[in-house]
Ligand SMILES: Cc1cc2nc3c(=O)[nH]c(=O)nc-3n(C[C@H](O)[C@H](O)[C@H](O)COP(=O)(O)OP(=O)(O)OC[C@H]3O[C@@H](n4cnc5c(N)ncnc54)[C@H](O)[C@@H]3O)c2cc1C
């Protein structure tokens with residue numbers, strides 16, 4: 001019988017194995033990965049010295065999850081590989097939205113709260129006043145959409161032009177469906193507990209709005225990030241350096257085997273043991289199984305044996321994003337910044353565009369006169385704008401058409417690459433927190449030898465996924 005079997009060698013599965021082997025020095029782990037490589041959605045392609053990111057590209061160093069990632073990066077001896085964007089860099093300061101045919105910079109400092117900045121019809125401090133003084137309304141089921149909360153507390157313009165594009169830029173989702181608890185858990189709690197936010201400030205105190213008392217691991221790298229005021233960071237050879245660093249660590253450890261091209265096709269769970277059946281019909285018996293797969297995939301694997309658990313897991317939806325990487329052989333006349341987002345109200349297939357060559361200026365000198373862009377399309381609206389059969393050509397033509405309108409970029413790139421990332425980002429829709437609680441309760445009550453980690457449950461970002469793996473090791477099961 002094998003020890004612990006981890007399904008999936010994306011960031012979640014690799015991180016779980018890392019923390020597990022550190023915590024239990026005598027245990028062994030087998031990681032089963034369906035594809036031919038580790039890293040899941042984290043994929044960086046080197047092309048003539050340029051780094052093309054097919055999925056994620058930046059990590060936030062802040063808060064407990066950020067500090068935990070920095071500790072991991074340091075433990076994996078990857079600190080020297082970091083490229084960081086400081087908070088005064090244009091890529092940290094300039095995030096834009098495309099509204100009514102124009103790009104608008106989002107407010108980025110206190111002073112900008114007092115100026116009227118289009119597309120907003122009044123200075124932002126007026127929305128803040130509304131937030132502080134508007135009376136609360138009891139919300140059934142203790143959850144509502146983030147759009148409805150922000151509309152209620154700040155007003156419709158903040159919901160349409162700030163929150164809706166932000167939700168696109170984090171989970172490619174519709175703010176009208178995503179739970180308020182995804183990003184504004186503590187604000188929502190306060191809103192429900194007090195008559196107004198102003199009362200909450202007075203009664204709870206200002207400090208309770210921050211993350212007070214967090215036990216943050218203060219690694220040397222964390223201190224450096226704080227001193228140098230990093231806004232976000234990546235690695236010289238791209239974000240994939242992180243899963244590759246974990247793979248290297250695990251291989252050195254010798255108590256872990258990573259088996260590629262092995263898809264888990266069937267899973268049988270009993271009280272103290274599990275049977276994993278693979279694509280080649282071979283079987284592995286394990287004392288514990290850890291799933292880092294998207295919830296619906298593990299849902300389908302357990303459905304036959306535990307239909308209730310299968311249904312609960314299957315109710316966490318995902319969306320598909322088309323990622324288009326473009327390289328131009330000149331410096332395009334675009335405003336320096338991280339990029340722009342398109343609010344869903346604009347009814348465009350584009351979710352947002354990242355100005356890569358502005359963000360990470362670590363490319364070799366000969367590429368100084370080049371521009372790299374990443375365009376993300378579809379998300380929650382993928383089926384509205386594309387067919388499942390839409391080919392690269394169609395996606396590229398749509399991309400070119402909109403880049404010409406929005407950025408006035410009419411020339412064709414010297415390199416273009418399209419990837420459709422099927423079901424790549426989970427959607428924390430209204431009721432998500434309750435759903436995850438029910439899932440964990442079911443696993444505990446049935447004493448199943450199963451742990452869940454990855455982006456489907458406690459946060460979709462890189463930091464969240466690493467922390468979810470660490471917490472899963474601590475929890476034991478569920
Ligand atoms: C386009 C995009 C942009 C993003 N940008 C950012 C960003 O800038 N910053 C940030 O913090 N986060 C970002 N993210 C989020 C981040 O990439 C993810 O949260 C993280 O990579 C998810 O890791 P995971 O291990 O949970 O899942 P995955 O990466 O999906 O890993 C799951 C693994 O399981 C394997 N698998 C599936 N089925 C089976 C099976 N039956 N048997 C065995 N193996 C199986 C898969 O092949 C895969 O390797 C982005 C995500 C996307 C899609």
Ligand SMILES: C=Cc1c2[nH]c(c1C)Cc1[nH]c(c(CCC(=O)O)c1C)Cc1[nH]c(c(C)c1CCC(=O)O)Cc1[nH]c(c(C)c1C=C)C2
Nearest residue numbers: 095168169170171172339340341351352353354376460461
């Ligand atoms: C347009 C689509 C997307 C862009 N990035 C993502 C999508 C779906 C995915 C994504 N981006 C971030 C995260 C991690 C969140 C976290 O918890 O750390 C994920 C999963 C980071 C991020 N990107 C933007 C914001 C505001 C954030 C949150 C954290 C931060 O402040 O850095 C903005 C943004 N994302 C995209 C664009 C074009 C854009 C803004 C111009 C692309």
